Amino acid sequence: MFVPAIKGQGTEEQQKKWLPLAYKFQIIGCYAQTELGHGSNVQGLETTATFDPMTDEFVIHSPTLTSSKWWPGGLGKASTHAVVYARLITEGKDYGIHGFIVQLRSLEDHSPLPGVTLGDIGGKFGSGAYNSMDNGVLRFDHVRIPRDQMLMRLSQVTREGKYVQSDVPKQLLYGTMVYVRQSIVADASKALSRAVCIAVRYSAIRKQFGSQDGGPETQVLNYRTQQSRLFPLLASAYAFRFVGDWLNWLYTDVTQKLEVKDYSTLQEAHACTAGLKAVTTSATADAIEECRKLCGGHGYLNSSGLPELFAVYVPACTYEGDNVVLLLQVARILMKTVSQLTSGKQPVGTMAYMGKVQHLMQSKCAVKTAEDWLNPAFIQEAFEARALRMAVNCAQNIGQASNQEEGFYERSPDLLEAAVAHIQLIIVTKFIEKVHQDIPGHGVKEQLQNLCNVYALYTLHKHLGDFLATGSLTPKQGALANEQLGKLYAQVRPNAVALVDAFNYTDHYLGSVLGRYDGNVYPALYEEAWKDPLNETVVPEGYHEYLRPLLKQQLKLSRL
Numbered sequence: 001m002f003v004p005a006i007k008g009q010g011t012e013e014q015q016k017k018w019l020p021l022a023y024k025f026q027i028i029g030c031y032a033q034t035e036l037g038h039g040s041n042v043q044g045l046e047t048t049a050t051f052d053p054m055t056d057e058f059v060i061h062s063p064t065l066t067s068s069k070w071w072p073g074g075l076g077k078a079s080t081h082a083v084v085y086a087r088l089i090t091e092g093k094d095y096g097i098h099g100f101i102v103q104l105r106s107l108e109d110h111s112p113l114p115g116v117t118l119g120d121i122g123g124k125f126g127s128g129a130y131n132s133m134d135n136g137v138l139r140f141d142h143v144r145i146p147r148d149q150m151l152m153r154l155s156q157v158t159r160e161g162k163y164v165q166s167d168v169p170k171q172l173l174y175g176t177m178v179y180v181r182q183s184i185v186a187d188a189s190k191a192l193s194r195a196v197c198i199a200v201r202y203s204a205i206r207k208q209f210g211s212q213d214g215g216p217e218t219q220v221l222n223y224r225t226q227q228s229r230l231f232p233l234l235a236s237a238y239a240f241r242f243v244g245d246w247l248n249w250l251y252t253d254v255t256q257k258l259e260v261k262d263y264s265t266l267q268e269a270h271a272c273t274a275g276l277k278a279v280t281t282s283a284t285a286d287a288i289e290e291c292r293k294l295c296g297g298h299g300y301l302n303s304s305g306l307p308e309l310f311a312v313y314v315p316a317c318t319y320e321g322d323n324v325v326l327l328l329q330v331a332r333i334l335m336k337t338v339s340q341l342t343s344g345k346q347p348v349g350t351m352a353y354m355g356k357v358q359h360l361m362q363s364k365c366a367v368k369t370a371e372d373w374l375n376p377a378f379i380q381e382a383f384e385a386r387a388l389r390m391a392v393n394c395a396q397n398i399g400q401a402s403n404q405e406e407g408f409y410e411r412s413p414d415l416l417e418a419a420v421a422h423i424q425l426i427i428v429t430k431f432i433e434k435v436h437q438d439i440p441g442h443g444v445k446e447q448l449q450n451l452c453n454v455y456a457l458y459t460l461h462k463h464l465g466d467f468l469a470t471g472s473l474t475p476k477q478g479a480l481a482n483e484q485l486g487k488l489y490a491q492v493r494p495n496a497v498a499l500v501d502a503f504n505y506t507d508h509y510l511g512s513v514l515g516r517y518d519g520n521v522y523p524a525l526y527e528e529a530w531k532d533p534l535n536e537t538v539v540p541e542g543y544h545e546y547l548r549p550l551l552k553q554q555l556k557l558s559r560l
C-alpha cells in the first residue's frame, strides 16, 4: 500500500525519488491511514499536518488520543517510513485529508525519530500467522517534514503556503483502489479454493454409516447434504477466479484510459471493484468456516489447515474498506445511475443492463421446466431483473422520504441487498462469458458449464426471496431451479476431486493433513498428534503440583 499510494498520489519527481528506495528495501514503508477513533470515516481523521512557511515544512501532530494511528500493517516494528494521512492546514484553513511521506525511524539504528512514538498493537484473532504482522500504533509530537514530502499529484502547497488544486481529477485516486481491490478478489479465489480443496479431498476419504452386512461405508462426499453445502463453494472458487481475471483486465483498461485522460469508466470501475471486494471476501470467509464444519471434528484441528486459513483470511472483510461501508458506496452509485435513467444517460460497463429498464421492469421469466434453467439467457435475465428491480424499488422508497439523505439512511439495509444483487449479477455474467469462450482440454468446458450453472442456481436459490418479492420469478420457477440444482450436483460428483486437483496446489502450500493429495489421512493425523509439544513427556508437567494432590485427596476420601 505504501508503493501504490506513492504511485497513485505522488508526482513523477516524488515517484522517482521514493519508489526505487522502497523497491530495493533501502527504506520500508507502511500505509498509515486508520486511527484509534476513525477508520471508515476518513474525513473524521484527526492527525494534523500544518504548513510552517517560516521553515518550508509541515508539522505533523497527533492532537488527541483518538488521533493515534492504529492498525497499519508493518508499522509496529519493521517500517522506517509511512505514508501518513492527515488534515492539511495552511494559512489557517483546514483543507481536509492528504497523504504525507514521513520518516519514522533512524536508518542507522532503527530507533524512532524524535517526536515519534510507535509500537505494536498486540495479539490478534486466533493464534494464526497474522500475529506475525506488526500492526502498529503511532503518535506524532510536532514532527517536522520538508514540504516536498506531501504527495502532490492531486494538489500542492506552494512555498508561500498557498493551497493549489491541480487539474488532475480526484477520481484518479480510484485507480489505486481498483488495483488493490482487484488483487484482493484474486486472493479470495485462492483462499477459497484452498479450503474447498481440503474439504473435497477429505470428504472423498471420510466414510460414515451406510454399511450393511459388512459392505463398505458411504463416502461422506456422496451424501446429498454434503454435496449441496460443498459444491456451491467449489463453484464459487471458480467463479471468483474468473471474475478476478476479468478485474485484472479492467484495471489494465482503466489505466490505459487514464493515460489518454478518459475518465468515463472510472466511477463504474470503482463501484464494481469495491462491490466485488465486499461480496467475494465475505463469501470466502463464510465458506472457509463452512469447509471446517464439512470436515467434522478433524476440521477443528490445526493440522487440518483450516483454522489458520480462517484466522488469516477473515480480516479481509474489514481491511481495505469494511464490506458494509463498501456496499453502501456501491448502492450510492446505483441510486445515481437509476436517477439518470430518465434523462437518457446510458449506463456503461457492468451497469449497462440498467439501460434496459423498460424491458426488465416488466419482463416475465419464460422458464417452464427444470432443464430450461440450463439456458444462460434465462439465468442472465432473471439476475438482471432482480438487480434492477431492487435498485428501482430502493430509489422509489428513497424518493418518498423528506430528503435524500434521510431516505438513504432509512433504506440502507435494502440498499445493501440491492448492491449485493448487482454484484452477484456481475459474477454470474463473467462466469457465463467465460464458458462461452474456447476452453482447451477434453471435456473441461462441460465441467465449467456445470459449475457455472451451480453457482448461478445456488445463488438464485439462496436469495429466492429477492426474486419472488420483485416478481422476477414465480414460486414454481424457483422450485424448478432447485430441482435442476440437485441434478447438477450429481453431475459434479464424479469430477469433484479432479476439479480441486486442477488448482494444482502442492501439499506444502495446502498445509493440511486432511487435504493430502495421496489421501493418506489417518496415518498422517496419528503421526501429527505425536508432534504436539504436550506429548514430549508422558507424565505431564504440573502432575505433581496439581493433579497428584487432587487424586491423592480423593483416594483418602474414598477410603473413609
Ligand SMILES: Cc1cc2nc3c(=O)[nH]c(=O)nc-3n(C[C@H](O)[C@H](O)[C@H](O)COP(=O)(O)OP(=O)(O)OC[C@H]3O[C@@H](n4cnc5c(N)ncnc54)[C@H](O)[C@@H]3O)c2cc1C
Pocket (backbone or CB within 6 Å): 001, 031, 032, 033, 034, 038, 039, 040, 041, 070, 071, 072, 073, 135, 315, 318, 319, 320, 321, 322, 323, 324, 325, 328
Ligand atoms: C488486519 C487488519 C489490517 C489493517 N491494515 C491497515 C493498514 O495497513 N493501514 C491502515 O490505515 N488501516 C489498516 N487497517 C484498518 C482498516 O482499514 C479499518 O479497520 C477498516 O477500514 C474498518 O474501519 P473501522 O475499523 O473504523 O470500522 P468501523 O467503521 O468502526 O466499523 C464498525 C461497524 O460499523 C459499521 N459502519 C461504519 N460506518 C457505517 C456506515 N456509514 N453505515 C453503516 N454501517 C457502518 C461497519 O459496517 C461495522 O459493522 C487494518 C485492519 C485490520 C483488521
